[in-house]
Amino acid sequence: MEAEGAGGEREVPVRRRGQGELEAQVLSVLGEASEPVNAAWVLERLGGGLSYSTVITILTRLHAKQAVTRTGPKRPVLWQPVANEAGLAALRMRRLLDKQSDRDAVLSSFVSVLSSHDEELLRSLLAESGPGHPHAPTDRPER
Known part of the structure; x- marks a missing residue:
């Protein structure tokens, strides 16, 4: 249901992304790069009003899942995909299986x-x- 804003205009609720959807989008963007890229490059291609810190959080989570690699401590940190969207799903399946x-x-x-x-x-x-x-x-x- 739409809510009415202060000026009488209707506010459309923002759709929440499904679990893993943003990770998949980040991996897709990284897959388009011909070389390792920084988070600002990823943010620019994602669009959609995301913050820089959100992109860094997603990249860090993907790194923890071994779906992306990152350069060492030098700045800027550069990111590169190890797995595509299918590879990320396979990593998730493997982690679930390993817990059983x-x-x-x-x-x-x-x-x-x-x-x-x-x-x-x-x-x-x-x-x-x-x-x-x-x-x-x-x-x-x-x-």
Whole structure:
């Protein structure tokens, strides 16, 4: 519902970003750069009324998640993506999995809710990783 401002004009509520949406936008902008860039460069390309400190906070969070790298203590600090949006989602999935005590149960449950297309894609990707690869499929019986 719209609220009425002091001058009688209607105020449109600001839409909150979804969880991780701003991180994905920052990664996308970083992905456009041909070399490491500073936070001001990222801010300029993001637009949308964000503050410099918000951009620094997001870059710092992405650095903690190992999705971006940063230069050393010299100024200005330069940022570069390690992972794209898909890579960030994969990092999140991996962190969630690492927190679980029964990894087999979590992975089994995950696979059981995949669409047939996604399950086939996952099988194909695992097969491509080849035998001897640490993530290659084993000779486990089918479920």
